[in-house]
Amino acid sequence: MTTQLSLHPEVASALRDGHPVVALESTILSHGLPHGRNLDVAHRLEQVVRAGGAVPATIAVLDGRPAVGLTPAELERVCAPGAGLDKLSLRDLGPAVGLGRSGATTVAATSALAAAAGIGVFATGGLGGVHLGAGRTWDVSADLGVLARVPTVVVCSGVKSVLDIAATLEVLETNSVPVLGYRTDDFPAFYLRSSGHPVGWRVDDAQQAAAVIAAHRAYAPSGVLLANPVPAPSEMDRDRHDRLLAEGMELLRDNDVRGAAVTPVLLEHFHTASGGVSIDANEALVLANAALAAEVAVALA
Template identity: 45%
Template sequence: MSLKPVLSPEVAAAQAEGKAIVALESTIITHGMPYPQNLETARRVEDEIRAAGAVPATIAVLNGTLHAGLTDAQLEELAQAKNVAKISRADMAVIMAQGRTGATTVAATMIAAHLAGIHVFATGGIGGVHKGAEDSFDISADLLELAATPVSVVAAGAKAILDVPKTLEVLETQGVPVITYGQDSFPAFWSATSPLASPLRMDAPEDIAKAHQMRGQLGLPGGQLIANPIPAAAEIPQAEMNPIIDAATTEADEKGITGKEVTPFLLQRIFELTEGRSLTANIELVLNNARLAAQIAKALG
């Protein structure tokens, strides 16, 4: 018997009434930006989903209890919490067994959403294959989760600090549909386009919802990655971003930064090198993903 997450009153009412629900991760709150900007952004993303006619369900572990949907008081508590664990599939059960508080990554959010009966999840960007993975074997659990758990994940592609071609290869090997919304080019997180062709393209939320349902009818495991380009007005073009990413990556190598410390270091250095523009773009792409996820969730009925 599976452990069911505790639903917030808003999410419980939405399920009872058959309303569309969109899952949200919580690491952007605890590990993405400082208080109170993290709380303001979390509320903006939730409100964007409500404005689009769906109900947000922010996922987190609070004092050992898995929640699908947080009250505003719980959201504020999480935004100010200290020593919050960053949870993925490997340590999710351990953090809960210890009664600790943890924020969910893409993989852990997918697990919780599936347990709660939520089919669509909006995030910023997924994890993937890190540069130099042929030596380090550093590959995010997000990719295998997409192959295993039947949730459609709306993201602005993979984080641009990764080895995106290898990330796409692993997703193909794992049988994960990678569907770009509205264009043939695979988006590059802060940048709307890249030289990489998207494996698949769909132009309507209703078609994406139908593909999600069809996978279930075929008995195929896993979910879908929906790559949603950042709005052009908010993007930082690749020609500008690539040298900045390269400089930050070189600095991380020189300092011997490895494992779970790589991503936060790179994101912080890129924030500094872009004078904050990377974070502004990140917020805009998350809001954009929330809007599309709400449309897909509504189309799923």
């Protein structure tokens, strides 16, 4: 895979010289945020990483080329309306590259490409997980399997409450992925600062996180999940959140929505029915995660 990677010159230089680099995904830009706002967030994410002393490397596949670090023009292309980018998980990288397609990378694909490039820290919004009803559908995100196999640190705000959080944490434990709570003892649920489930370990600054990550890498090949709760001012009101979730689940039942369509339908309901509150929370948490990832990358370097 490394022979096919296209590294932005700034990213290549930083990796060669041992400077900190933070990987950023592109799916949130092409599929998760509205046009106009997505490009603004893309620029702000990279600025936040730079302000923290690291080099940003937004990752996507463009015309069959896995690009680690995007030019301004490429970033605009990813965020353009009607860009027609496929959503690429790890299973999709081979077909996309082999067929010369373009796509935005998910947590799984971004983690794998980052690791192949030699980037050890990755900031995103939320991790994929075990879907509700997975005992019947076997619907489990590839993100979990990739974290079990690659040594990438994923800084995120937990998983969305539309997933089976208890089962997700169990799968992470089974695959020897440490879950660190950043200044919290509770695993966050994306829009909410606490899911009601405890984390295995707590760290209170980037130096502690880096020490744990470095030690883990000496003993295991798996990644590390650093769970950073959404900033308190941007947390969604819990009553509103619970109402939206109940409405969303009813929507799924009424329309017999299943499989891969479940999460997009639920998130679209959150976005529209909350009047944009969920999008505001999404933006705030991913920026906070990028800032923390930069701190951790600097500490590791």
